[in-house]
Amino acid sequence: MQVNTLLKTFSAAALALTLAACGGQTETAAPAAASDASAAAGAEKKEIVFGTTVGDFGDMVKDQIQPALAKKGYTVKLVEFTDYVRPNLALAEGELDINVFQHKPYLDDFKKEHNLDITEAFQVPTAPLGLYPGKLKSLDEVKEGASVSAPNDPSNFARALVMLNELGWITLKEGVNPLTASKADIAENLKNIKIVELEAAQLPRSRADVDFAIVNGNYAMSSGMKLTEALFQEPSFAYVNWSAVKTADQDSQWLKDVTEAYNSDEFKAYAHKRFAGYKYPAVWGEGAAVGAASEASATASAASAQ
Template sequence: MKLTDISRQLATAFAAVGVSGLVLVGCNNSSAPEANQEPVTEGATAETTASTSDIDPEHTKIVIGTTEGDFADMVRNQVKGTLEAQGYEVELVAFTDYVRPNLALAEGDLDINIFQHKPYLDTFKKENNLDLVEVFQVPTAPLGIYSGKKSSLDEAFKGMSVSAPNDPSNFARALVMMNDLGWIKLKDGIDPLTASKADIADNSKYDIDIVELEAAQLPRARDEVDFAVINGNYATDSGIKLTEALFQEPSFAYVNWSAIKSADTGKKWVEDVTNAYNSEAFKKYAHETFPGYKYPKIWGSDTSASIDTAAKTDSTETVETEAAAQ
């Protein structure tokens, strides 16, 4: 299956189910590790200052849940100070898995979480019967293929091992990337959002041993495989630069979203958090701090400079489907 075929199917799939892209995320039925609950700080640290009368009088403390890494840093370094300057108390809870953040949100332990793309959110809330809804997009590090024992795509060989995230959503993305590179061939007509090993039509060219690992383990296991498909947030959290990627997924369909309980839709505190993430100060911070990321569509700006993957493949075609408006 050619990249152009996959791209058309992605566009069709997203339009059909009304999804827009949101890095990261996986389904894992194992017990989740405890989250890191950070203390509330006193005083305002952001440039913006405002009277406490500007806050939601019925919701003066906001508990934000993220995965550890770039999303947590966005809160620590920018959003937290902006909201505290406005008069809110802000608490960050950082998780090391993709399961607890949605469960904690649904259970009321969080007010909002920020860590997942919309296909994952849609699947997770359906499987777990959760009443959650997306609110706004955030800068997102794309999925990439990084060096392991081999340092160049030209070193691909028959029998090589490639690690990939074991959650269904990101594993499907990894398969599409390998298809784009010509490493494997996916069946014609498959849904790229749900691609699995069963959808591989031909793996004979390289006879790849696909090693499935939890996303957080992928950076640490690079030395054990020839190439590693790593989620962007875990790459940056482990000190890997996105510009070191040997190949990045060309699709813009997985820009991440925030999520809240449906009952909180339209509340002032939600509007204030949304504004903090879309402020000019945050945009400036994001552009300076996260090179290689994809940015929210609503910003109306080009993505930050990313590596030139076009030179590494015979052809690339970007899917920029952004259904399901905010």
């Protein structure tokens, strides 16, 4: 499939699924304001437990969201995880009130597989997936049999395959759904690329052992890598990440207050300064995200038929 055709299909399929977004855990506590002890029993909750992956999403909570919610009388607790499995299970089991770490294709697949009653709430700034140098330092150095590490969960692995297709290192089969692409969908491995599948958190360290590494943005940032070091980034806005909550909480006042904090002018200013180069929520109405959504809208019905 030609690159431009795949990208159009990718954007269209993304919108058709209402896309735009992302085990071991480390418990931390964001500085919290005391809740109102005089609140009547049964009143709207005033303690919110967030779950994020380690790094940028946790920093957003600690730096901006907790202080904003404290002004409204909320106590905020933060639990940081080191993988993509436990946060959704912890949410469904009531250990968390909200998590922030995943894109919608992953959420949709995970909740279906585990029969979880959770749903997306709002989008958050997200570092794009990128291909970073390992033993080789430029795209021009790619050689026959080059090794590339990639995330091993299905939705992120599909993203990695789309990137390799865009680079011209592999060719995906005509008509493949880029949201669910797998090794079986590789029509031709033009460079005989050896794809090394690893847990996403291990990808930054893998660069010492492979020629190139495809690394999730949050793990790149949390390991001290810079987005500007990427040799190639995915152009699509289909994987801007979402928060997730229990379906029963989707109309709660506390969630409305959290959503307002993430979409406030103060948070936007912080994100633009601290997380330059990220992709931002579509509701912010900024840049290419809006253009990508418009293009996808024009061809969404075609993608739905794939």
